[in-house]
Amino acid sequence: MxxxxxxxxxxxxxxxxDQVSVAVFPGKFTAIVGPNGAxxxxxxxxxxxxxxxxxxEISINGQAMPTYTSKELALTRAVLPQKTHLSLAFTxxxxxxxxxxxxxxxxxxxxxxxxxxxxxxxxxxxxHRVYQTLSGGEQQRVNxxxxxxxxxxxQEHPTYLLLDEPTSSLDIAQQHGLxxxxxxxxxxRGYGVAAVIHDLNLAAQYADYFLFMKNGKEVGQGPSQxxxxxxxxxxxxxxxVELIYGENSDIPMIYTKGSVPFETTSLLNETINSR
Amino acid sequence: MQVATLPAMKAKSNLTTNTAILxxxxxxxxxxxxISLRVGALGISVGQIVNILLHNxxxxxxxxxxxxxxxLLSIRLPRLVLGVAVGGALGISxxxxxxxxxxxxxxxxxxxxxxxxxxxxxxxxxxxPGIALFLxxxxxxxxxxxxxxxxxxxxxxxxxxxxKGAYQTDVTILxxxxxxxxxxxxxxxxxxxxxxxxxxxxSFTFWSMGDLSGASWDKIGFAIWLIVLPAVALIGxxxxxxxxALGESEARHLGVEVEKIKHRIxxxxxxxxxxxxxxxxxxGFIGLVVPHILRMAFGPxxxxxxxxxxxxxxxxxxxxxxxxxxxxxxxxxxxxxxxALMGTPFFIWMLASARKKRIQI
Numbered sequence: 003m004x005x006x007x008x009x010x011x012x013x014x015x016x017x018x019x020d021q022v023s024v025a026v027f028p029g030k031f032t033a034i035v036g037p038n039g040a041x042x043x044x045x046x047x048x049x050x051x052x053x054x055x056x057x058x059e060i061s062i063n064g065q066a067m068p069t070y071t072s073k074e075l076a077l078t079r080a081v082l083p084q085k086t087h088l089s090l091a092f093t094x095x096x097x098x099x100x101x102x103x104x105x106x107x108x109x110x111x112x113x114x115x116x117x118x119x120x121x122x123x124x125x126x127x128x129x130h131r132v133y134q135t136l137s138g139g140e141q142q143r144v145n146x147x148x149x150x151x152x153x154x155x156x157q158e159h160p161t162y163l164l165l166d167e168p169t170s171s172l173d174i175a176q177q178h179g180l181x182x183x184x185x186x187x188x189x190x191r192g193y194g195v196a197a198v199i200h201d202l203n204l205a206a207q208y209a210d211y212f213l214f215m216k217n218g219k220e221v222g223q224g225p226s227q228x229x230x231x232x233x234x235x236x237x238x239x240x241x242x243v244e245l246i247y248g249e250n251s252d253i254p255m256i257y258t259k260g261s262v263p264f265e266t267t268s269l270l271n272e273t274i275n276s277r
Numbered sequence: 278m279q280v281a282t283l284p285a286m287k288a289k290s291n292l293t294t295n296t297a298i299l300x301x302x303x304x305x306x307x308x309x310x311x312i313s314l315r316v317g318a319l320g321i322s323v324g325q326i327v328n329i330l331l332h333n334x335x336x337x338x339x340x341x342x343x344x345x346x347x348x349l350l351s352i353r354l355p356r357l358v359l360g361v362a363v364g365g366a367l368g369i370s371x372x373x374x375x376x377x378x379x380x381x382x383x384x385x386x387x388x389x390x391x392x393x394x395x396x397x398x399x400x401x402x403x404x405x406p407g408i409a410l411f412l413x414x415x416x417x418x419x420x421x422x423x424x425x426x427x428x429x430x431x432x433x434x435x436x437x438x439x440x441k442g443a444y445q446t447d448v449t450i451l452x453x454x455x456x457x458x459x460x461x462x463x464x465x466x467x468x469x470x471x472x473x474x475x476x477x478x479x480s481f482t483f484w485s486m487g488d489l490s491g492a493s494w495d496k497i498g499f500a501i502w503l504i505v506l507p508a509v510a511l512i513g514x515x516x517x518x519x520x521x522a523l524g525e526s527e528a529r530h531l532g533v534e535v536e537k538i539k540h541r542i543x544x545x546x547x548x549x550x551x552x553x554x555x556x557x558x559x560x561g562f563i564g565l566v567v568p569h570i571l572r573m574a575f576g577p578x579x580x581x582x583x584x585x586x587x588x589x590x591x592x593x594x595x596x597x598x599x600x601x602x603x604x605x606x607x608x609x610x611x612x613x614x615x616x617a618l619m620g621t622p623f624f625i626w627m628l629a630s631a632r633k634k635r636i637q638i
Contacts, residue, residue: 076531090572092578
């Protein structure tokens with residue numbers, strides 16, 4: 003289990019994370035959702051050790067994160083950011099091969115692995131293309147292949163994949179294509195997945211667990227069926243929504259009316275808070 | 278900013294092609310070195326050069342003239358060795374710093390290395406006669422290189438201290454601090470120059486344009502290791518530099534200890550370039566241009582580009598030195614003029630062609 007306990011983090015006087023706890027289970031997909039500025043990406047940064055929280059503890063598979071060396075950490079979790087800017091003109095295949103940096107495997111083994119994951123991410127035909135010449139969606143799929151290559155080897159301990167708004171620059175088909183692969187790894191290989199996702203409907207289709215955040219605090223977390231409720235969503239996002247259920251589906255479709263003036267939003271917020 | 282780094286589309290790098298490329302570059306370097314040993318006021322044929330070198334190793338193949346031998350062994354060879362070492366150090370440091378800073382415009386001088394050295398050099402050249410009164414003659418010959426070396430390290434250290442944050446070194450601040458320190462050094466140099474006499478000013482002007490002519494075994498014996506060893510150590514950082522191309526946090530996610538790598542590369546570059554500047558003056562453009570040419574030709578993989586930049590820098594500086602000491606014989610031009618004259622037009626041509634390529638893409 004990838005666990006954060008009571009994580010707090012401030013920049014100057016502003017508390018960006020206030021006693022947030024989160025648990026990511028192997029083989030389960032956890033979506034982190036909330037309005038802009040809720041602290042979702044900062045929480046993910048703390049989880050992948052990009053920032054050191056002022057307070058709180060993070061442990062992976064029962065072992066405290068500070069005891070991990072950089073290499074051990076890289077063999078335990080991979081991170082897929084929203085967008086990756088390359089400063090040098092590497093080819094798609096070379097970028098995927100960079101995912102093998104923490105491993106001691108030979109060059110030819112790495113090539114085989116790169117081939118396999120690039121096929122899976124549907125970028126093998128782009129392998130000789132220079133990364134900068136690819137479209138945003140293609141670049142993101144190359145990076146997906148890169149993190150899959152990083153986690154490719156079966157480890158004795160569970161491994162994790164952290165994603166920060168991985169689909170925000172992709173079209174509908176690509177969004178589902180990417181999350182399908184992630185979901186598949188989650189189920190078949192037991193990766194624990196934590197993803198910051200803006201689109202609630204997208205998250206609802208893939209996540210087993212939800213963490214709702216607002217103003218640096220946890221609003222609620224738990225299994226999707228319990229968390230995807232009208233009140234929870236309206237309170238978190240300060241916006242009125244309706245939930246519609248399909249005939250054979252227990253996944254709700256979250257539906258907004260749009261054109262709600264901001265005054266109404268704050269009124270609504272007050273009514274929710276006064277309940 | 279990245280216009281200059283787009284290589285040929287098919288740039289493919291694997292172990293065998295890398296070895297072949299490095300092999301051909303080494304062969305080219307050896308050829309250039311032989312040609313450089315040949316040319317000069319006294320013509321010495323390649324056969325004679327080989328004979329003299331073998332003779333010196335204790336293998337007598339043919340008679341060698343003692344005059345040729347003296348010119349070759351105590352004038353041309355030390356100068357060539359210094360040129361190869363300095364060119365190599367400038368090339369590889371440029372490549373490593375460009376990779377580390379994720380910026381194609383970086384050259385070793387940018388973090389203050391060159392101007393820190395230049396300031397100390399001008400101080401020694403202007404006030405040297407006064408300082409020398411307190412030193413033995415032997416120490417006096419070392420005054421300029423030691424001062425220049427400490428100047429370059431001090432400037433880099435100050436720039437580095439500014440950029441050191443709580444958790445990580447901010448590369449943008451490091452570059453900006455380097456620019457500020459370079460400007461400050463230039464101003465202080467102005468003050469010193471204001472107080473200098475004609476002779477000191479002329480020596481400084483020549484020093485600041487690069488000069489290999491003072492090379493003797495005596496002088497380069499120690500400095501050569503200070504240039505070569507850090508430069509060679511830089512090659513070991515290539516996989517980490519490849520990962521850093523993805524971004525610092527992405528490299529960290531891949532298990533690269535980015536902070537350690539930063540410290541290491543800055544220290545190694547400062548040592549190699551500082552010692553180079555101390556021995557040969559400020560020679561521009563090699564650290565900037567050589568890595569770019571090689572990336573455009575062979576792709577950006579640092580496993581190839583770092584050693585290739587060392588060899589390429591050595592070739593370029595050897596050729597430049599050959600031109601510098603023959604074009605206006607019997608005197609010679611400062612080598613920095615040649616590297617700039619060769620480097621700038623080529624660099625501009627390269628930028629223009631890279632832009633065209635990008636538009637086509």
